Amino acid sequence: MEQCIIIGSGPAGYTAAIYAARANLNPLLIEGPQLGGQLMITTEVENFPGYPDGVEPFQMMDDMRRQAERFGTRFVSGIVTKADLNPTPSHTYQIWVEDTQLYETYSLIIATGASAKFLGIQSEEDYRGRGVSACATCDGFFYRKKTVAVVGGGDTACEEAQYLAGLCEKVYLIVRKPYLRASQIMQDRVKNNPKIEILFEHNTLRLTGEQKVQGADLIYRKGEADEEIRHIAIDGFFLAIGHKPNTDLFKDYLALNEEGYILTEADSPRTNIPGVFAAGDCADPHYRQAIVAAASGCKAAIEADRYLKSL
Ligand code: NDP
Numbered sequence: 001m002e003q004c005i006i007i008g009s010g011p012a013g014y015t016a017a018i019y020a021a022r023a024n025l026n027p028l029l030i031e032g033p034q035l036g037g038q039l040m041i042t043t044e045v046e047n048f049p050g051y052p053d054g055v056e057p058f059q060m061m062d063d064m065r066r067q068a069e070r071f072g073t074r075f076v077s078g079i080v081t082k083a084d085l086n087p088t089p090s091h092t093y094q095i096w097v098e099d100t101q102l103y104e105t106y107s108l109i110i111a112t113g114a115s116a117k118f119l120g121i122q123s124e125e126d127y128r129g130r131g132v133s134a135c136a137t138c139d140g141f142f143y144r145k146k147t148v149a150v151v152g153g154g155d156t157a158c159e160e161a162q163y164l165a166g167l168c169e170k171v172y173l174i175v176r177k178p179y180l181r182a183s184q185i186m187q188d189r190v191k192n193n194p195k196i197e198i199l200f201e202h203n204t205l206r207l208t209g210e211q212k213v214q215g216a217d218l219i220y221r222k223g224e225a226d227e228e229i230r231h232i233a234i235d236g237f238f239l240a241i242g243h244k245p246n247t248d249l250f251k252d253y254l255a256l257n258e259e260g261y262i263l264t265e266a267d268s269p270r271t272n273i274p275g276v277f278a279a280g281d282c283a284d285p286h287y288r289q290a291i292v293a294a295a296s297g298c299k300a301a302i303e304a305d306r307y308l309k310s311l
Helices: 011-022 037-041 057-070 122-126 136-143 155-165 184-192 290-310
Strands: 002-007 028-030 074-076 080-084 093-097 101-110 114-116 147-151 170-174 196-199 202-208 215-221 227-233 236-239 243-245 276-278
Touching (some): 002 011, 002 290, 011 037, 037 057, 101 290, 122 202, 136 147, 136 155, 136 236, 147 155, 155 196, 202 227, 276 290
Parallel strands (some): 002 028, 147 236, 170 196
Antiparallel strands (some): 093 101, 114 243
16 A cells, blocks of 8 residues: 555656655655656756756756655556546555556555647657757747747747747747637737748648758648648747647546646645645646646645645
């Protein structure tokens, strides 16, 4: 029987593990499909306090993992395939890893993150970390005075385009429909920004370039039979077509919002189930930053400790 299981190995999960281990909860952390979490798909981390010269994502996540290990966190590599969060008289929850290994715990911290959606074209994979990014706040700085494209027509895309316009020479906003879906105020901002050119009814066919992104071929579709291929020269390609929180496993138990983010009590990590806490991007549709995720992991571990003492 475990006192505290943590699911997820991003900044939220590792920070929860550091705090839980130091509170003598002897945590067990299940690492999940992407060791290190979402951060691992960025190029370099320059906005996490404590690294004045920036840090490679792998290094930062390895530092966090070793810090959690130093205080006694135990790790299980594998994917959680099933969870039973039905309340039991003994106040325990059940977690299955790869369908076969069963773990039981008194408290659970869910830090499974949210995955950025990608278009699904091959060149996104080919240029991953070499000009393709899903986070303007994380990677925009590397494209100062350069030309970039943002894909999407929602609030995130408009916000990212605005942010990048503050750094870059020019920003293309590639929108598949003839209109933006974003809130009016965000639409007005991008439309009035002279550095942003909106390409309505455009879809990305492929990225081009040697070693790194240098351009994109787009299809401009004006109607069923009327389409042309256009090429734009760009240095960076930012996806902003939404995120999907990794919460499917818990949807039968936890209160989620319409998009699947875990709902928590006010600004605490407490979910609707006692002893189950949510930390990081799986409960945060707004900020999606490593430092925010780390802070919420800390809060979740403190809450788990208080909960266990109250049992
Ligand atoms: P949204 O789902 O609102 O928008 C996604 C955008 O990506 C849409 O324009 C959609 O196009 C486009 N898209 C989706 N798939 C593809 C594809 N395969 N190819 C090309 N384009 C695609 O996601 P957001 O992340 O923008 O926003 C999520 C939520 O968070 C929203 O409720 C938003 O309002 C909110 N938010 C609020 C902010 C704020 O208030 N400051 C900031 C950021 C987000 P289409 O329109 O054709 O479906």
